[in-house]
Amino acid sequence: MAKPQSILITDVGSTTTKAILIEKTEGEYRLTGQANAPTTVEAPLEDVMIGLQEALGHLARVTGRSFLEDGQLIIPQQGTKGVDLYLSTSSAGGGLQMLVAGLMKVLTAESAHRAALGAGAIVMDVLALDDGRLVVERIKRIRELRPDMILLSGGTDDGNISQVAGMAEYIAAAEPQPRLGEDFQVPLVYAGNVQARDYVEKVLSRQVSVHHSNNLRPTLEQEVLEPARREIHRLYLEHVMSHAPGYRQLLEWTRGQIYPTPLAVGKVLQTVARKRDLNLLAFDIGGATTDAFTVLDGILHRTVSANLGMSYSLGNVLAEARPENILRWLPFDLSERQLRNWNFNKMIRPTTLPETTEELLLEQATAREALRLSLQHHKSLAVTLRGVQQSRSIAEVFKQTPGGQTIVDLKKIQMVIGSGGVVSHAPRRSQAMLVLLDAVEPEGITSLYVDSAFLLPHLGILSDHEPEIALTVLEKDCLIPLGTVIAPAGIPRPGSPLARVKIRFPDGGEGEEEVLSGRLKVVHLPAGQKASVEIVPRRGFDVGAGPGVMIAAQVEGGQVGLVLDGRGRPLVLPTDPQHRQEILWSWFEAMQAFER
Amino acid sequence: MFSTEVVLQRETVIRKKRRLPLPGEVLVVRGQKVTPDTILAKTEYLPGDPYIIDLQREFKAKLTFEELEKALVKKVGERVEAQEVIARHTSGFWGEVFTVKSPVTGYIEFISLVQGRVLIREDGRLAKPSVIVNVARDLDIWPRLLGVYMQYREGDEVKQGAILAASPGIAGMDYSFAPIGGRIERICTRTGTVTIVREARPTLVDAYIPGEVAEVLPGQGAVVQTPAAYLQGVFGLGGEAYGPLRLLVDSPAGELLPDGLREENRGEILVAGGYVGLAAMQKAMQLGVRGIITGGVDAIDLVQLLGKEIAVGITGHEDLAMTIVITEGFGPLPMNQRAFDLLREHQDHLVSINGQTQIRAGVIRPEVIMPLSTEVGG
Known part of the structure; x- marks a missing residue:
């Protein structure tokens, strides 16, 4: 079958219908337009096609390609009319x-x-x-x-x-x-x-x-x-x-190709993991819920944290995380009283965006905790089979772990993707990266990305039909590379480095850096560039090959760069407020996330 | 999505559909004038309790699937009278006939041939006000030792299916379950029985707002209608309440202080201006104030007043004696002038408020209804 020249994909969400157009331009498939309209699955309209046609109308104006004739989709394309392939995902009506x-x-x-x-x-x-x-x-x-x-x-x-x-x-x-x-x-x-x-x-x-x-x-x-x-x-x-x-009509148009939105997201993640031969972790932080996905050895695991989200469910994030855990991420003094007021005001006005730096810091602090909790939840569900007999050594008998251990090992995860307004639309990419680093605490060598335009569902269903096109668009128009983090796991001692990193840049230049205890450092490595690194961890620190074992790898650059994270794992913040705030500022400044 | 604008109407017609959760009797007629406490409809109907009968236990035999199918004389959906035979089984050399009878009048709701169980739903209208459970027989114990094995005392509330008493039997524990939910009235150590009394509370629906019955919903309730001013809040706690409106502050930014509260505020709906603290809310509740309308309040004070976290944005069903309606948000926030002025105009009038809020999905907001007609309201 000939490759389609133009592809229309819609995602009928519970509130918004998002339509995108992918076209072959100059020999390459690229996203050429996107448009939204409110979803019309509920009363009074009760017909998804109304909202969908409105979204297609907007998309036609943006792209100059018309899709409909007498209310019917034009397929295959005829010049600037119609498309060769139409697919849709849906999460409307719950x-x-x-x-x-x-x-x-x-x-x-x-x-x-x-x-x-x-x-x-x-x-x-x-x-x-x-x-x-x-x-x-x-x-x-x-x-x-x-x-x-x-x-x-x-x-x-x-x-x-x-x-x-x-x-x-x-x-x-x-x-x-x-x-x-x-x-x-x-x-x-x-x-x-x-x-x-x-x-x-x-x-x-x-x-x-x-x-x-x-x-x-x-x-x-x-x-x-x-x-x-x-x-x-x-x-x-x-x-x-x-x-x-x-x-019924949507099924006709798509010739039966409708996927539930989370299934499509899972598909694209599996495709990425397969093509790049790696394990990955992805989050989609919504207003009400947070979805967490891992692809481990090709197998997809998905969990939904129903009451962890950045608007409607904010009250629950506060209740589950406890106020002190949100407050610890703030580089200024704030009382629990003020935190709760901010949190509830955001909950009753879900669409408000942060207006001051303090509000932005508060939102990102809450996001760290929401992500941390949903990762915990994910780890608790992605487990080895229970009820399976295991042969155990004497030492293990005392550990009381009869199956049901988590299979999510952060050292084995090479890629983390964040999606959702709070990370995708963070004013600076370095803020998004820091939120992900603090919440996930990746170990070893991990590259981080954000989904800039919420196209994962669209590209997911496409990846089942045209995996190459889906990957091209994903890399060029959807995923923004933030960079790679090198984070030795272990408990750092003040003043002593965790590892030594030799870097060979693509232009032939070389450098050597130390991963310093308690510090973050950004090494300039722009998006699209790769560098070779040789990491020699100190005794007791692990970058993926075992404690103290040297590792050589290729690392990808990004909008932030190569980050050396010497804060240790698990990440521990000082308890003294003054000291903690100083440390937070030093991290923010090192990442150029915020200025004092 | 909802607007952050204050929803306020100086003159509108409020219609409230008031319905019983179960079929009942409507007590008002169309056109009748009502006050908020007028009972519109009531029902004494109680949904019947389910009874589970273990056929294997009753027959004292482990029957096969086919034997059970043969033994049953009733089908799902059929009506049974109390003491009517529902299953009959012949066994043994002499062809002894065992029968199982229904303990109540009702309907066969479910039959599990796999587990040998029959579920009979008692006809609610015929439900006996009390049930006597022969616990001593169930557990095979001496009646006078009953007290030793009981899990409840006289006067305790029990839920249906709860374990009333347990004793070690030949093959593990023996249990005696409560066939209905209710209150334990008597534990008799002479007969070894326990009497459970069903709590028969009639369900009532009141008018909530003063006005006129615009429509009767037969067997269900009525629609009450009144011309009124209307103010929507952004968040609330507690359900429906009504009472005379009283302003205890003189400006929209004013704070309602504990010292400003008096005994005569009992039964009233108070307007707090821009802020009310925990101490004032607690005192108001002690005094019997029915509700507080405020511009702002600290979220932590609401959590402390309630004694638990407010996790998801769905409220209105909390066990709170006083309703709270917030018009602006959290923290000290002056009430917007128009809302304050409107409330001031209705000072001393009878108003109805509801704190019920649902931020997600249906978008329910708390409300203040201020009837315009002084004839019934004022």
Whole structure:
């Protein structure tokens, strides 16, 4: 098939519909325009196509390319009219809302939870036989929820049938009703013990439409999520989307190519990780929620921190992080009283932007804590399988870690991407970089990026069709490289360096730097340039190859540059307020993030 | 998204739809004049409690799926009378017949053949006001030892399904559960029984605003309507309240101080100007003030008044005896002049306020309704 010359991609968000156009100009695919319009999925309009057509109208004015004729999309392109490919993502109307059920909370229910999150769903509730609820409560809960889809898992193959069947009976008793539309049955993906399929079908077939997928946990030692995720996506398009207001036409236009927004973001991250052969961590900080993604050895993990966000959920960030943890990032005195007032004023007026440097510092301090908490949450969910027998040495027996350890090892993460207003629109890129450094505390050698135009969903769905084009646009028009950080892990002693770094610049020049205890230092290395480094950590410090082991690598430049972070890991701030503020200022000034 | 502009209307018509959560009886007629405390509708209907019957336990046998299917004489959705047979099983050499009877009148809501359980939903209208549980029999203990095993005392509230008593049995613990939620009225060590009384509180819906019944919603409630001035706040705490409006400050920036509060403020809605502190709010609450309207307040004081964090921007259901409506924001912030002037015009009039706020999604804002008609309000 010939490569498309022009590609239109829309993301129908819960409040805004964002349309972008990618065209081949001078032999290269580039973003040539973008336009927004309010999403019209809710009353009074109740038709996504209205908002979408408005966005396309704006985009036509910006780009000089018209897309519609008699209300129909022109495909393929004819000169300056129409496009060759149209794709869309959607999270409107609350996205894909799923109910997840399994037998044991920490076994199959947890696997089902991960499968649903990975498929881009919003998980409304996780039911398990050991969740402490009464039968009646469980049935009532299923009845109240009105999910778009249900994922039922349970039992290993050849294992327990009766309990899975029991869970199926609860679902049958609740007669779940769909959230959108009325004349169809809620789809249920059964991904449990294959032996119980017939019985599950028998129990549930009158109440829901049952679809089978591979068992998520064929054995306790195995977790197979991908087939269930694919089935969820197929059903999402076939059953759920086609009942949402206006989506039937959108499905026609896109020829069935609509992805839930988080799924698309996951796809693009997986593509990046595969192409660059690395592990990455990405955040999307919204007003109400924060999504965290990791791609580790090619496998995607996603978590949603539902009540950590920079506007509506600010009150919860304060409650969860505790005020003192936000205040510690401020280089000036502020009382808890003032902090809480600022926080609540921002919560009740979500669209206000910081007007003073103090407000900006406050916002970024809060973002650090919101990110830190969502990373913690992510680490707690991206874990090794529980319930798996492990052989343990005597020392490990005393550690009490029977599976369920996090698989997120920051030393193995080579790339961090931040998305969301507070980092993407920070007045200086160095501020965004510092927020990410302080919140994530990357270890070893890590390159950092921000998503400048919130194009990850668009490029995600594109990456499934045209991965090369998606990567080109991603690198040229979407991801802004901030630079690379070298951060030896270990506890620094005042006055003694953590590592020595030899740098060979692309112009042939050479330099040698010390990573000084408690300090940040920026070495000039512009975006698009790469330098070779040789890092020799001191005893006890680890830059990825083990404590004290030398490492040689290529590092990428960025709008900030190459940052030598000698603050140690874990990052500890002084408790004395005066001293702490001095230290913060020294970091801000070293990064040129703020001036006194 | 909402505007940061103050929403204020000097003259408008407020219509409030007032409905019972469950079907009931409407007590007013169309055109009737009402005051905020007029009861529009009431219901004594209670949703019935569910009863779970363990067939395996009742039959004292582990039946197969097919045997259970055969044993059941009722289907899901069917009505059963109290003491009616719901399952019958024949077993043993002599063909002994075991039967299981429904403890209540109601409907079969759920049958699990896998677990051998039947869930019967009691008909709420026929629900007995009290239930006697034979705990001694359930646990196989001497009645006079009942006190030793009980988890509750007389007068305690129990939730449905709670463990009333537990004792070590042959195969693990034996439990006796509360079949209904209510209050423990009597623990009888002579008979080994526990009496639970259902809390029968009628559900009422009041008018909330003074005015006229514009429409009757049969079996549900009514629509009350009144010409009024209207002021929208930005954040609030506490639900609906009403009372005479009183200004305790003389300028929009004025602070409501504890010393300014008097015994005669009981039942009133107070206007605080630009600020009210924790001490004043606490004193107002002690005095029985129904509500405070203020330009600003410190967020930390609200947290302390409430005794817990306000995490997500959804309020209105907190257990607070006094409603608070904030018109400007957090911190000392003078109330905008127009709002202050409007409130001053309605000094001494009966007003209705609601602190309910939802920042996300539906965008619910707290409100102050100041009826214009002095006939009912003033």
